[in-house]
Amino acid sequence: MKPGIHPAYRPVVFRDKAGDFALLTRSTMTGDRTVDWEDGHTYPVVDVEISSASHPFCTGTARVLDTAGRVERFERRYGPDGGSR
Template sequence: MRSTIHPVSRPVVFRDRAAGTAFLTRSTLDSTRSIEWEDGTTYPLVDVEISSASHPFYTGRTRVLDTAGRVERFERRYGRQAATTRH
């Protein structure tokens, strides 16, 4: 196995801007920004829009969609007659 083709993996802090939480993990990403972690060491910082701390699937918080309005709009546009005209 050639040693020069693999990217360098290093500890990186990912900060979720929506939830305000941060995770220290290994990654090949590099950043010009840095942050001092809880252990006193400075690590590269990568800001992310969404993570498991803020994603609705993991948090259990879902967005309410106006499905009743969508159904009514569909029925106004296409009507229920299409289902009753079958023979």
């Protein structure tokens, strides 16, 4: 890689306040704020809207659509072949 053209790759904390969840990882993103982490170091923090701690699919609160009912309703309306002749 050419020196001087790539952004710095450093430890960053991604924090989801809605899910009360934080993750320390490495990234090129930077944050305006910092946070004191469990290891005693201070890292830049990036607040995110949603994470695995607050996403409905990951938390099990997602709604499941009744696709079988939709197929049966379509077949009742248009026939099993979809109305093609």
